[in-house]
Amino acid sequence: MTGTLATAAATSAVLPVGVLQLSLAAGLVLVAGLVSLLLRLGLEWRLAIAALRTVVQLLLIGYILRYVFVLENVWLLAGVVTVMVLVAGHAAVQRTEARFAGMLSVSLIALVASSLLTTWMVTRLVIGVEPWYQPQYMIPLLGMILGNSLTGISLCLDQLLGALNDRRHEIEMELALGATRWEAARRPLRDAVRRGMIPTINAMSVVGIVSLPGMMTGQILAGVDPLLAVKYQIVVMFMIAAATALGCIFVALLVYSRLFNARHQLLAARITKR
Amino acid sequence: MLRIHELDVAAGKPAIVLIRGLSVTVAARQVVLVTGPSGCGKTTLLRAVAGLVDPVAGQVDLDGRDGDAMGWHHFRRQVMLVGQRPVLLEGTVADNLTTPFAYRSVDRRYPAKEASATLATLGLEPGHLEQEARTLSEGQQQRVCLLRALLLRPRVLLLDEPTSALDDATTGRLDALLRQWVETNGAGVIMVRHDRERARRIADREVDLQPHLAGQREGVLA
Numbered sequence: 450m451t452g453t454l455a456t457a458a459a460t461s462a463v464l465p466v467g468v469l470q471l472s473l474a475a476g477l478v479l480v481a482g483l484v485s486l487l488l489r490l491g492l493e494w495r496l497a498i499a500a501l502r503t504v505v506q507l508l509l510i511g512y513i514l515r516y517v518f519v520l521e522n523v524w525l526l527a528g529v530v531t532v533m534v535l536v537a538g539h540a541a542v543q544r545t546e547a548r549f550a551g552m553l554s555v556s557l558i559a560l561v562a563s564s565l566l567t568t569w570m571v572t573r574l575v576i577g578v579e580p581w582y583q584p585q586y587m588i589p590l591l592g593m594i595l596g597n598s599l600t601g602i603s604l605c606l607d608q609l610l611g612a613l614n615d616r617r618h619e620i621e622m623e624l625a626l627g628a629t630r631w632e633a634a635r636r637p638l639r640d641a642v643r644r645g646m647i648p649t650i651n652a653m654s655v656v657g658i659v660s661l662p663g664m665m666t667g668q669i670l671a672g673v674d675p676l677l678a679v680k681y682q683i684v685v686m687f688m689i690a691a692a693t694a695l696g697c698i699f700v701a702l703l704v705y706s707r708l709f710n711a712r713h714q715l716l717a718a719r720i721t722k723r
Numbered sequence: 724m725l726r727i728h729e730l731d732v733a734a735g736k737p738a739i740v741l742i743r744g745l746s747v748t749v750a751a752r753q754v755v756l757v758t759g760p761s762g763c764g765k766t767t768l769l770r771a772v773a774g775l776v777d778p779v780a781g782q783v784d785l786d787g788r789d790g791d792a793m794g795w796h797h798f799r800r801q802v803m804l805v806g807q808r809p810v811l812l813e814g815t816v817a818d819n820l821t822t823p824f825a826y827r828s829v830d831r832r833y834p835a836k837e838a839s840a841t842l843a844t845l846g847l848e849p850g851h852l853e854q855e856a857r858t859l860s861e862g863q864q865q866r867v868c869l870l871r872a873l874l875l876r877p878r879v880l881l882l883d884e885p886t887s888a889l890d891d892a893t894t895g896r897l898d899a900l901l902r903q904w905v906e907t908n909g910a911g912v913i914m915v916r917h918d919r920e921r922a923r924r925i926a927d928r929e930v931d932l933q934p935h936l937a938g939q940r941e942g943v944l945a
Contacts, residue, residue, distance in 0.1 A: 622810040625773055626875065627800025627828040713795040714775060718736060 475500070517584045526584050530591065534561055537595040541603040547610035549719045555703040559602055563696035564594045571688045593664065593685060594692040597649060601693035602700045605645030609704055610720060612637035617717040630709040638701045645697035649690050656686060724911055725749040725802060725879045727772060730781035731937075734767045740779060740937040742768055747930055749879055749911035754902070756922050757915050759932030765915040766807065768932075769881045772913070773804040785878060800828040803877035807884040809864035811856040819856045820871050834874060841870055844900050846893050862888040869897070873904055882914040886921075894918070898925045 478500045485492040517525055538557035542548070568591045573581035581587070613620065616637065623633040656662060657679075664685060668678040708716050725748065732742040741764030749755050759765055771778040774790045782789060783802075790798035811819050824833040839849055845866040851859070856867060865888050872880060885901075886894045902925045905912055916922035923929065 618806075618808065618810045619812060621775055622806065623812075623823075624796075625775060625799055625804040625806070626823040626826070626872070627796050627803070628823070628826050629796045629828070632796075632826055712774060712777070712790065713799075714777075 514584075514588060517588065521584065523582070526582060526587070529584075529588060533588075533591060533595055534564070537564075537599040541599040542606065544603055545607040545610055545723075547607075547614045547720050547722050549610065549704075549708065549721065551707055552606070552610075555707065556602055556606065556700060559696050559700035559703055560595065560598060562699050563692050564591060564598055566695065567594055567688050567692035570691070571684060575684055575688075590685075590688070594688060597689040598692045598696040600648055601645040602696045603645075604648070605641045605697040605700055606704065608644040609637055609641035609701055612640060613704075613708060613715065613717065614720045614722070617715060620715050621717075624713055624715065628713075630705075630713040630715075633713075633715070634705055634709060638705060641701050642694075642697045645700075646694060649693045653686055653690060656682070662686075724751050724786060725772075725913075726782075726784050726787075728782045728784075730768070730771065730783065731779040732764055732768050732771045733779045734764060734776075738779070742932060742935045743937045745781070745930075745932070745935045747913070749913055751909040751911060752905055753927045754905060754912040754914065754925055756919070756926035756929045757913060757932060758919055758929060759936065761917075763932055763936055765932065766883055769804055769883050769913070769915065773799055773802055773881055775799075775804065794828075796826070796828040800826070800875065801878045802881065803872050803875065803879070804881040805868055805872045805883065805885060807887055809861060809868045809888075811859075811864055811867060814856060815853050816856045816859070816867055817852040819867060820852075820874060823871065823875055829875060831876065838870070838874055841873060841900070844896060845870060846896055860888075862890070862893065865889065866893070866897070873900075876908055877910065879911040879913065882912060884915055884917060886916065886918060894921065898922075901925060 478496065482493045482496050484490075485496060513529065517529055534557065538553060538560050541556040541560065542552050545552070568587060569581050571590055572578045572583070572586050576586060578586045613634075620633045620637070624630070652660070662682055662685070665678045665682040668681065669675055708719060710716060727745060727747045730742070730745045731740055732745075733740045745768070747755060747757075757765060757768070767776065770776045772783050774783070774795050785793070785798065785801055788798075793801075812822060814822075820838055821833045823829055824831065839852070842849065842851065847863060847866060851863070851867075856864065859867065865885065869882070869885055886897060889897065898921070901912065904910065914922065914926075
């Protein structure tokens with residue numbers, strides 16, 4: 450079944466989107482800008498810059514992807530993947546209230562491990578692409594995974610560092626009573642992984658009822674049979690859930706290993722508030 | 724039983740040595756009072772003895788074995804610190820008292836009868852057991868924290884200002900209970916107290932930290 454999924458998606462009819470269509474869409478943004486002006490929301494400039502960034506970034510990635518897809522050069526692919534992961538890893542650590550030295554590397558390791566593992570599982574085992582890193586499949590899938598997994602990791606990190614910092618007295622008290630570092634850290638770790646998973650679980654619960662996912666909508670607009678688009682979307686949702694769960698668990702365990710030592714001490718001094 | 728040998732203790736960032744070359748031994752049924760000017764590092768000293776922070780130098784061992792040899796969770800379960808600021812987890816007083824009995828290092832069952840009896844001795848009511856622990860007054864919380872440690876029966880109890888939030892009468896009760904607990908269990912106590920005169924009544928020995936203070940303050944000024 451998986452092989453036909455891919456070919457059918459590739460051969461469906463697509464209505465072309467030209468300059469006129471893109472300009473009309475830009476008109477919609479103009480309306481939003483006008484509303485902002487009228488209501489004095491002060492968003493016009495930010496909106497304009499955001500719209501411009503959307504166009505430039507997407508066009509740029511479109512050209513790069515076309516180039517990468519055609520060349521099928523492993524090193525070029527590795528370069529693109531590296532940039533994607535670095536940007537995602539950096540973004541994941543930007544919003545946490547507390548931080549510690551080495552946080553970026555922890556988030557990068559968790560992102561790379563969780564997203565590459567999941568991408569490999571999907572391209573290789575579910576869709577059945579050969580080789581598994583064929584750019585046309587790998588890059589869009591990895592992009593989706595990174596986008597979601599970085600949100601999960603970011604929330605998980607924020608919750609965990611906040612808890613380790615704010616509840617350091619509780620944790621030390623448990624250690625003082627003879628708890629192992631794992632016994633003392635268990636609760637904050639569990640809460641953090643749960644926190645990181647909430648957006649994904651929410652999205653999975655309402656998908657198709659409240660929201661139609663962007664990828665599926667895009668495919669349907671591009672002329673793909675809705676049922677086929679749905680099958681892809683199910684794969685994508687499961688993949689995102691797996692990647693986010695793995696990413697959160699990895700990042701939580703890595704933080705645990707950095708902030709507790711073998712003498713069962715909490716190294717709370719390593720955590721600083723922004 | 725507990726041997727503190729040539730201990731140097733530091734605190735702060737960058738670390739400043741507060742106490743140098745402290746050696747103390749605590750035998751079974753012994754209560755040792757530690758005194759020194761405020762801010763001299765008494766709290767840090769107790770934390771270092773419990774291994775919650777590393778000392779700069781020196782050793783702490785229980786019957787010849789240190790935390791590395793015993794495993795630090797086993798060591799702390801036997802050499803137990805009760806901090807000055809009461810720290811209780813969310814949940815009832817009973818939840819707080821029973822939680823540590825689930826730790827791997829604790830081999831006892833929760834002694835419910837002993838808990839109720841000791842609770843009364845400390846001037847708390849049986850009804851307090853079902854009360855949300857964090858809604859208690861600071862003095863009450865402090866006693867719950869002490870009770871929690873007593874029920875676990877460590878070999879050595881490290882008490883950091885255990886009476887700081889207690890009135891005179893309650894302090895008297897706590898002292899009597901502590902003395903009795905030490906005798907019954909053959910345990911030892913190291914305690915830091917602001918009410919020195921009072922504490923001397925139940926202490927077997929006093930260790931003055933004054934000769935061990937590192938005198939870093941003059942160093943910093945110069």
